[in-house]
Amino acid sequence: MSFLLNDETVTLEAVGPSDTLLDYLRLQARLRGTKEGCAEGDCGACTVLVGRLSAQGLVYETVNACIRLLASLDASHVVTIEHLARGGRLHAVQQAMVDHHGAQCGFCTPGIVMSLYGLLLDTPEPDDDAIETALQGNLCRCTGYAPILRAARAAAEDRTQDADPLIAGRAAVTARLQAMRDGARVALTRDGQRALLPASLTDAVDVLAETPGATIVAGATDVGLWVTKEMRPISPTIFIGHLDALQAIEEGEREITIGAGVSYAVMARIIAAHFPFLAEYWQRIGGQQVRNMGTVGGNVANGSPIGDTPPPLIALGAEVDLLSAEGRRSLPLEDFFIGYGRQDRRAGEIVERLRIPKPGADVICAAYKVSKRRDEDISAVCGAFRFKVADGVITAARIAYGGMAATPRRARAVERYLIGQRWCEAAMARAGDAVAEDLTPITDWRASAEYRHKIARNMLRRVYLEHEDARATRLPHRGAA
């Protein structure tokens, strides 16, 4: 495999599937500006940029190097903090961080600088919402963020960024990365551990058939933790994040088809266009780095009871397509989740894509997430709702919750109760009684069972209240709202 590391081309022969980009940078390349704070993609101290060739050309995205697996970087451009200051001159973001006292202990600082740099490459004139969103995946324990936000605003005012080497060098880097993509399957090994990068989706299915029991990795935002925290062996590993076919998005008349490899960040554009009720919710999945890495298909395939994407997809009536050497199989997404940690994915199958019906104009949709911390937190409960109302009466209901059972699950008793009821607050409140028939949540560190019940019920009332008067029922939240 080959990739660009700042200005250098790196070619590696011995790469294991568990090797992380962060360990490579710090231990092999000895670039020690990138720090390890948590080794689970939550603190952002290890933030670097990865440039990849996409349908939109070369795009740079922030990622967490601690859980980004090295093998997935074939034909990518890795940009670290060491790449920013040129000829003894600080980059505008760095200068602003100095001028506004944005660093105290300095340990989170390289990651913060990279997140802000990534933001400005993508959004040269960000507002405060965009700055806070870009920093959702970066923890700072010293400054209280206020000086960092001041620095970010100041850096955004600095127009010298047009001369930025990543902008100026775009064509040259594109050419270098294209030259690295030879369209062949890549097989890497280290100490008997195997990493396989199929040449295409068809090849991926073949590789999977040839390699029973292989771990499939797209964004590694979950598998990365198996490696860094559990030290679980994942070999042989099939990497699929680079496959163009899985990045495909089709905007049809009745439904949107999303390739399983589409990241949360790319999906955000589809959300804004077709599912605006989900925009704020979507922006609260992980931090920006995780949204850049993690995929919708991965979140589904992984089957977590607290994944944020299944409830709204189930409420919308999405179907999942599974591909194997035998062909394609489709099933409603809710049926894919069988039990805790068990999904209806057969040996040799890969989650290929999701088909999401567009909600019609006569439909009322909502999705809510409640977590201890508003951003970059795992849900205590998330709920998604889709109602049809005709002449003041509910004629159809699809309701799905996460965090309330061992799998993301529909609340069918609630649905049954509501169909035929008047569209009013009292009915929604009464329907809450049926939540207990459907779901028995547990008590853990995120929430007690009692609290989960209360908010699952209150979400039903909120759907109605918010539909009547959004301003009066929601916190003056920032961002997409």
Next chain:
Amino acid sequence: MNRETPQPTDAPAIPLGRARRATPHDSAEKHVTGTAVYIDDMAEPAGTLHACLGLSDRAHAEILSIDLDAVATSPGVVGVLTATDIPGENDVSPTGKHDDPVFAEDRVLFHGQPMFAVIAETREAARRAVAKAKIGYRDHDPITDIAAAEAAGGDLVTDPLTLSRGDAAAAIAAAPRRLDGTMTIGGQDHFYLEGHIALAIPGEDDDVTVHSSTQHPSEVQHMVGHVLGVPSNAVTVEVRRMGGAFGGKETQSNLFAAVAALAAKRWGRAVKIRPDRDDDMIATGKRHDFQVSYAVGYDDTGRIHGVEATYAARCGFSADLSGPVTDRALFHADNCYHYPAVRLSSRPLRTNTVSNTAFRGFGGPQGMLGAERMIEEIAYALGRDPLEVRKANFYAPGRDLTPYHQRVEDCVIARIVAELEQSADYQARRTAIIEANRESRIIRRGIALTPVKFGISFTATWYNQAGALVHVYRDGSIHLNHGGTEMGQGLNIKVARVLADAFGVGLEAVKITATSTGKVPNTSATAASSGSDLNGMAAADAARQIIDRLRAFAVEHYGVSADEVAFERGKVWLGSERMAFGALIDAAYLARVQLSAAGFYKTPEIHWDRAAGKGKPFYYYAYGAAVSEVAVDTLTGEYQVERVDILHDVGRSLNPAIDLGQIEGGFVQGMGWLTTEELWWDDEGRLRTHAPSTYKIPLASDVPRDFRVRLADWSENTKPTIRRSKAVGEPPFMLAISVLEALSMAVASVSDYRECPRLDTPATPERVLMAVERLRAGG
């Protein structure tokens, strides 16, 4: 003579000089370019080995067997260490209680207690090997919280403290009104971004050098010597900078340094130990959880007549710093309020949890939170704004004696609160919020103004000393070393500025060097907000000695009078002549003038008799106040802090930019403690919030968009501290109590403010919603 203006009792040790310069952190450019070197970034000596700790997976058990055969034969493993491999004492107890083993021997007392260490060629090999240990246990029931500890008889890790003045019980009984209550206060993980780390390099004889991420190099030195069985002079501990500490590296670094040193001497190779974040959070101490039980007698004006309170703390399995932490809780159980009669007791309880330790404020925040809860309760009982009750009880002339019998002589809280109340438009906003809450069904708002008074000095009086070592080299460049450590707080730039101004040179002439036990001995922890007070003065003392010698030399050599010698802008004035600083230095060298000095400082006036509960433990107080406004969603308990106004007293600021950073950062850290940061133990005594995925510190988007912080620019320390500044590290942390009380007000609105919601902390969305529902249901 004007008695109203406090006059300094001593002349300042050095001229006031040019303070108030917003110089960036000395390492700012290195921070932003990633070139600042933390211990894990240092070039490792060839052959460096890596250690990983084996942690217990039981909270309370006898160890029946430790089988490390599979560990020792795991690929890359060089060896293992257990208690039997320790040549000195198996103990890193900072207070000499011998209750803090490096490796557990016959029993484990909390889940995550180190039992052994693996030493391997790589960190990964060491981590993989640890998982192969086979430990046989006989389980006992763990006692994991305060209630269980009290129920089991209330075993204490250290002697409790009682502070008493007057007859509190009688005063409460005689008061027109009385209320009783209990508040549960959660702990807090430090979540320094750089976790614990030590790199030990063996030397000849018994020598070892340890690079340790520690706030207390001298203690690490002492502990490493104690564990290795060698004198302190064999051990050198160095720290250039830490990636955050907040008290979490005051004593908790001892164990890691000891293990690295032990292995380094055993195998004769450099050894690094850097635990994974989860292990760091599981195995190291945190802020103490408290349960405060109080009875307060008061009258219809809201004035307090008497207070009785017990502060029970979850200390964990050993004493660590729990004695001084629970003491400081009592020292702050008055906050800004005069209690005419008072009795306060601490209960430092032993539990089967990690041994809790220092954390910014050191018990003070919990003490103060109890005081503010009493004020809040009185206000709700009387149907008044809590701010009125606060003002009715502020320390004032004639009402100035604390529960520890120290007089509050420098109190500026009334002025701070009055100014903030005005500038934040508190009254009008409060009225508008109460009005708006009547109309708003779901979203409710709250606002609160809370004050802070924080005592400055270590209550262990002997800690209030510091040293510095200053060299001036022949070329005029200056080497600065002092006993304080840099953890991001900007100590070094403050001290460097003091030194540069003393010599009349630019900051670029002063080299800041790593803290080393070989340069300044017997230092105190950089803690208790004392760093610049103590080390700034010590450096000034060193500078004064050298300048005195230079001045004497100039008088003799150039024939000027002493008062004609002045050091300014890199030049030395000799009457009407001037010469470059470097030229004078070179001339002084040739004349055999000593150009190096060890400076020293000890805080005057303070004393403390713990047995009697009387004395003057604090040299002075730092003050501040904050107004916070919040919005609460009463369907889910979620909330948002919308606006915060702060007015804080740092005396004459040594560096307004650094001080502002401490205030903003301290406030947000305090807000995290009181809102989303929840430590959650399961029934088996396992901490389940042990990583940033489960333990939620504030993010940029949690910070109020409207965040107005001002320094009380009229303030000046009445004591002759360094340039009349005040300590700033800890006091702002407690300004965040205003957020909790604003949440409380928003909750109280659902029952028309008739009832104090008694929110426990952290006030997670869950606790807020539960309080809303409890109040709606009628209590």
